[in-house]
Amino acid sequence: MRVTGDQALVKKLNKSIVLDTIRRNGPLSRTDVSERTGLNKATVSNLTLELLEQKLVEETGLGASSGGRKPLMLLFNGAAGCAIGIELGVTLVKAALTDLKGGILLERSAPLGRHDPDTAFAVILEAVRPLLEEAPDTPHGVVGIGIGVPGMVDESGTILYAPNLGWEGVDLGARLEKEFGVPVVVDNEANAGAAGEREYGAGRHVRHLVYVSAGMGIGSGMIIDGQLYKGAWGYAGETGHMSIESDGRLCSCGSRGCWELYASERAYAYAPAAGGSAEGSGDADVRARDAASPSSLPALTTPELAEYARQGDAATLEMYREIGRRLGIGVTNLVNGFNPEKIVVGGPLTEAKEWIEPAMLATIAERALPYHRRELAVSFSELGSRSALLGAAHLAVSQFLGRVRVSL
Amino acid sequence: MRVTGDQALVKKLNKSIVLDTIRRNGPLSRTDVSERTGLNKATVSNLTLELLEQKLVEETGLGASSGGRKPLMLLFNGAAGCAIGIELGVTLVKAALTDLKGGILLERSAPLGRHDPDTAFAVILEAVRPLLEEAPDTPHGVVGIGIGVPGMVDESGTILYAPNLGWEGVDLGARLEKEFGVPVVVDNEANAGAAGEREYGAGRHVRHLVYVSAGMGIGSGMIIDGQLYKGAWGYAGETGHMSIESDGRLCSCGSRGCWELYASERAYAYAPAAGGSAEGSGDADVRARDAASPSSLPALTTPELAEYARQGDAATLEMYREIGRRLGIGVTNLVNGFNPEKIVVGGPLTEAKEWIEPAMLATIAERALPYHRRELAVSFSELGSRSALLGAAHLAVSQFLGRVRVSL
DNA sequence: AGACTTAGTTTATCCGATAGACAAAGTTTT
DNA sequence: AAAACTTTGTCTATCGGATAAACTAAGTCT
Numbered sequence: 001m002r003v004t005g006d007q008a009l010v011k012k013l014n015k016s017i018v019l020d021t022i023r024r025n026g027p028l029s030r031t032d033v034s035e036r037t038g039l040n041k042a043t044v045s046n047l048t049l050e051l052l053e054q055k056l057v058e059e060t061g062l063g064a065s066s067g068g069r070k071p072l073m074l075l076f077n078g079a080a081g082c083a084i085g086i087e088l089g090v091t092l093v094k095a096a097l098t099d100l101k102g103g104i105l106l107e108r109s110a111p112l113g114r115h116d117p118d119t120a121f122a123v124i125l126e127a128v129r130p131l132l133e134e135a136p137d138t139p140h141g142v143v144g145i146g147i148g149v150p151g152m153v154d155e156s157g158t159i160l161y162a163p164n165l166g167w168e169g170v171d172l173g174a175r176l177e178k179e180f181g182v183p184v185v186v187d188n189e190a191n192a193g194a195a196g197e198r199e200y201g202a203g204r205h206v207r208h209l210v211y212v213s214a215g216m217g218i219g220s221g222m223i224i225d226g227q228l229y230k231g232a233w234g235y236a237g238e239t240g241h242m243s244i245e246s247d248g249r250l251c252s253c254g255s256r257g258c259w260e261l262y263a264s265e266r267a268y269a270y271a272p273a274a275g276g277s278a279e280g281s282g283d284a285d286v287r288a289r290d291a292a293s294p295s296s297l298p299a300l301t302t303p304e305l306a307e308y309a310r311q312g313d314a315a316t317l318e319m320y321r322e323i324g325r326r327l328g329i330g331v332t333n334l335v336n337g338f339n340p341e342k343i344v345v346g347g348p349l350t351e352a353k354e355w356i357e358p359a360m361l362a363t364i365a366e367r368a369l370p371y372h373r374r375e376l377a378v379s380f381s382e383l384g385s386r387s388a389l390l391g392a393a394h395l396a397v398s399q400f401l402g403r404v405r406v407s408l
Numbered sequence: 409m410r411v412t413g414d415q416a417l418v419k420k421l422n423k424s425i426v427l428d429t430i431r432r433n434g435p436l437s438r439t440d441v442s443e444r445t446g447l448n449k450a451t452v453s454n455l456t457l458e459l460l461e462q463k464l465v466e467e468t469g470l471g472a473s474s475g476g477r478k479p480l481m482l483l484f485n486g487a488a489g490c491a492i493g494i495e496l497g498v499t500l501v502k503a504a505l506t507d508l509k510g511g512i513l514l515e516r517s518a519p520l521g522r523h524d525p526d527t528a529f530a531v532i533l534e535a536v537r538p539l540l541e542e543a544p545d546t547p548h549g550v551v552g553i554g555i556g557v558p559g560m561v562d563e564s565g566t567i568l569y570a571p572n573l574g575w576e577g578v579d580l581g582a583r584l585e586k587e588f589g590v591p592v593v594v595d596n597e598a599n600a601g602a603a604g605e606r607e608y609g610a611g612r613h614v615r616h617l618v619y620v621s622a623g624m625g626i627g628s629g630m631i632i633d634g635q636l637y638k639g640a641w642g643y644a645g646e647t648g649h650m651s652i653e654s655d656g657r658l659c660s661c662g663s664r665g666c667w668e669l670y671a672s673e674r675a676y677a678y679a680p681a682a683g684g685s686a687e688g689s690g691d692a693d694v695r696a697r698d699a700a701s702p703s704s705l706p707a708l709t710t711p712e713l714a715e716y717a718r719q720g721d722a723a724t725l726e727m728y729r730e731i732g733r734r735l736g737i738g739v740t741n742l743v744n745g746f747n748p749e750k751i752v753v754g755g756p757l758t759e760a761k762e763w764i765e766p767a768m769l770a771t772i773a774e775r776a777l778p779y780h781r782r783e784l785a786v787s788f789s790e791l792g793s794r795s796a797l798l799g800a801a802h803l804a805v806s807q808f809l810g811r812v813r814v815s816l
Numbered sequence: 817a818g819a820c821t822t823a824g825t826t827t828a829t830c831c832g833a834t835a836g837a838c839a840a841a842g843t844t845t846t
Numbered sequence: 847a848a849a850a851c852t853t854t855g856t857c858t859a860t861c862g863g864a865t866a867a868a869c870t871a872a873g874t875c876t
Contacts, residue, residue, distance in 0.1 A: 412833090414834080415833070437822095437823070438823075439823055439824075450825075450826080452824095453824065453825065473821090474821085475821050
C-alpha cells in the first residue's frame with residue numbers, strides 16, 4: 001500500500017530535513033536552519049527540541065554575533081550511538097565499530113579459511129561480538145549492523161548468489177538479526193562501497209554517482225538522486241558482466257567478452273607474452289591466447305604486481321596500461337548511459353591506480369560523448385580499502401535515522 | 409531549496425494519489441478508493457469533490473450492490489482537456505491531438521525537407537496550428553505540448569545536440585511556448601517513447617523499464633521507479649554509444665565499436681559480402697570490411713529490406729539475424745547493469761522484428777545473468793511508430809496533472 | 817416488514833506548520 | 847553609559863487538513 005499524507009508524515013519529513021541539514025552543514029543556529037530549509041523558525045525550534053531530547057543533536061555553545069544576539073550553535077551528535085560495518089571478503093572478514101558519523105572506534109579483521117556459510121557465520125560472530133561488547137555506552141547503543149557481501153542480494157537481504165563464496169540463497173541478514181537482536185542491512189559490496197564514498201569519501205554532495213569496484217571482478221553501485229539504485233529485484237550493478245567484446249573471452253557467467261575479464265584482477269590470467277605489445281595485436285591473437293598460454297607476468301596478485309610496477313617491469317606496466325584502457329572503455333559505457341555527475345573507482349585493484357590512471361583517463365577523454373564528459377568528474381576512492389566497510393556501517397546508520405524524501 | 413512538509417503538501421499528495429488511483433484502476437467507488445489507498449473515507453470524499461469540480465473525475469452512475477447501498481462509480485475524465493504530442497523526426501514531423509487518456513483525436517504529419525531550426529520550426533507550427541484550432545472545447549483546453557526530438561536535451565528543454573539534424577543549442581521549447589502560450593515539454597525521442605510505452609503500451613504497470621529505440625541510431629529511455637531517469641544533466645540514455653567491441657568499427661562519435669553500428673539501421677552499411685556467413689568470421693574480417701567493401705544488401709532502408717526478408721533473401725535474413733544477435737548483446741548489458749523488470753524494443757528498425765526477434769531473444773537467454781533474466785520480460789513496442797508521439801503527449805499531460813511522490 | 821449491509825456525509829477532535837508578537841541577548845550610536 | 851537598533855529564539859493564536867465515529871441514505875436478505 002502506498003504512503004499517504006498526514007501530519008505524522010509532515011513531521012517526519014521536516015524532522016528528517018532538519019536533522020539532515022544540521023548533519024551535513026556543520027554547526028548551524030536554529031535561524032540558519034530555518035533560512036536554509038524554508039521552514040518556519042518556530043517549526044525548527046520544535047523539531048530541534050525533539051532532536052535534542054533524542055540526543056541526536058547537541059548545542060555546542062554560542063557562535064559569533066552578526067550584530068545581535070549570539071546564536072546557539074547546533075551540531076549533529078555522532079556519539080549518540082554506534083553502528084557496525086562488516087565487509088565479507090573472500091579471504092577476509094573486516095568489521096568496524098563506528099559512531100554515527102562514520103568515525104571508526106574499533107576495527108577487527110579475521111581470515112576466512114573455508115567458505116561454507118556456517119564457517120563464515122562463525123567468523124563473523126567472532127569478529128563482531130567483541131565490538132559489541134566493547135561498544136561505548138551511548139544513548140542509542142548499537143543501532144544496527146551493515147554488511148557488504150561479494151554477491152547479489154535481494155530486497156529482503158538474502159544472498160541469492162555469491163559465486164566467489166559458492167553461496168546460493170543464504171539468509172545471512174536474518175541469522176545475524178536473530179543472533180544480535182539489532183537491525184541488519186545486507187547489501188552488495190559495490191553498493192556498500194558506493195554508499196561509503198558518497199557519504200564519507202570522494203562522492204560527498206554528489207547526487208548521481210557510480211562507484212566501480214574492481215577486484216577479482218567488477219561490480220558497480222549506482223546512486224541516483226542520492227539513493228542507491230537497486231533495480232527491479234535488487235540485482236542492479238552487475239556491470240562486470242557487461243560485454244565490451246561481443247565475441248571475446250568466454251566468461252564463467254556463460255557470456256563472452258565481459259568487462260571484468262579485461263579490466264579487473266581476472267585480466268592477470270590473460271596477460272600477453274612478455275615483450276608482446278597489446279597495442280598492435282589483433283583480436284585473433286587474443287583468441288589464440290585464451291586457450292592455453294600461461295601468463296607471462298612475474299606475479300599474480302595486485303600487491304606483488306604493484307611492487308614490480310614500482311620497479312619498472314615492462315610486462316607489468318604494459319598490462320596495467322591495458323587494464324586502464326579497458327577500465328576506461330567500460331566507464332565510458334556507464335557514463336554515456338547513465339550520465340552521472342561523478343565516477344569513483346575503488347576496490348583492491350586500485351592499489352595499482354598509479355599505473356592504471358593515465359590510460360583510463362585518456363580513454364575516457366577520447367571515447368566518452370562530449371556533453372557527458374564535459375562536466376564529469378572521475379576519481380579514485382578516497383576511503384581506500386574501507387569504502388565498503390564504512391558504507392555498510394552507514395547503511396545501518398541511515399536506516400536508523402530514517403530519511404523521508406518527497407519529489408514533486 | 410528543498411520541499412518541506414505542510415498541509416498544502418499533504419493535500420497535494422493525497423489528491424494526486426486519489427486521482428491516480430481512479431485513473432489507473434477504472435471505475436471505483438469512493439469506498440474502493442479509500443480501501444486501496446488507506447485514506448479515510450471522509451478524506452476521499454472531500455478530495456473527490458474537488459476533482460469533480462475540476463472535471464478531472466466524473467460519476468458514471470451506480471455500480472452493482474454487494475449487499476447494501478449501491479456505489480457511485482468514479483471514472484477519470486479523459487475528455488477534461490487535450491494535449492498535443494509531437495515527434496520531430498529527421499524527415500518527418502508527426503503531431504497528434506490527444507485527450508488526457510492518450511486517445512488520439514486528430515493526427516497530422518508533414519515532411520521535413522531542410523533541417524535548419526527555422527524551417528523545422530515553421531513545419532511544426534504548420535502541423536500544430538490546425539490541431540489547436542480544431543481542438544474540442546473542453547474545461548481545461550489544451551493543457552500542454554510535448555515534443556520528442558532526436559538528440560540530447562538538457563533540463564531546461566534546450567536541445568543541446570542533435571547530430572542527425574545538425575542542431576546545437578536550440579531552445580525549441582521556449583520558442584513554442586512563446587508561440588502558443590501553453591506549457592511545452594521537450595525530451596529525447598527515446599525518453600518520450602519510454603513514457604509512451606510505460607503509460608499506454610507494453611510497459612503498463614511496470615516500475616523499472618528500459619525502452620530501446622532502434623532506428624538510424626540507438627537511444628534508450630529508462631524509467632526508474634515509475635519516473636524517467638535523466639541523469640545528472642539530462643543526457644542519460646545514450647546507450648547507442650556503448651561500446652560492445654572495444655576495438656571495433658570507428659563511430660562518428662569518435663569512439664569505437666558503438667552498439668548502434670552493429671544493431672541499428674547503421675549496420676546496413678556494413679553488411680557482409682553475399683554468401684559470407686558472419687557466424688564463422690573472425691574479427692579480422694570485420695576490420696577488413698570496414699574499410700571499403702560496398703554493401704551486398706539489395707536495399708538500404710528498413711521497409712525495403714523487410715520486403716526482401718519476406719521473400720526469403722538470404723543476405724537480408726542473415727543480416728537481420730546478426731542485428732538481432734547484437735541487439736541481444738547490448739540489451740544483455742543493460743539488463744545486467746540495470747536489472748529492469750521489462751525491456752521494450754521499439755523504433756523504425758522494429759518493422760523487421762520478425763527476423764530480428766529469434767536471435768535477439770536467444771542471445772539474451774544465453775548471455776544475461778541467470779537471476780536477472782529469470783523474471784525479465786522482453787517485448788517489442790505495442791504502440792509501434794506512435795510510441796514517442798503518444799509519450800510526448802503524455803509528458804505534457806503528466807506535467808499538467810502534477811504528480812507528487814514520497815518515499816520513506 | 818424488519819434486520820442486516822454497504823456507501824457516503826457530517827461532526828468533533830487532533831496535530832503540526834505558520835505568522836506575528838514578544839522576550840532575550842547582543843552590538844552600535846550618541 | 848544610556849538609547850537605539852539587530853539578531854536569536856520562544857510563545858500564542860490561528861488555520862488547514864486528516865481522522866474516527868456517529869449518522870444518514872440506500873440497498874439486500876429472510
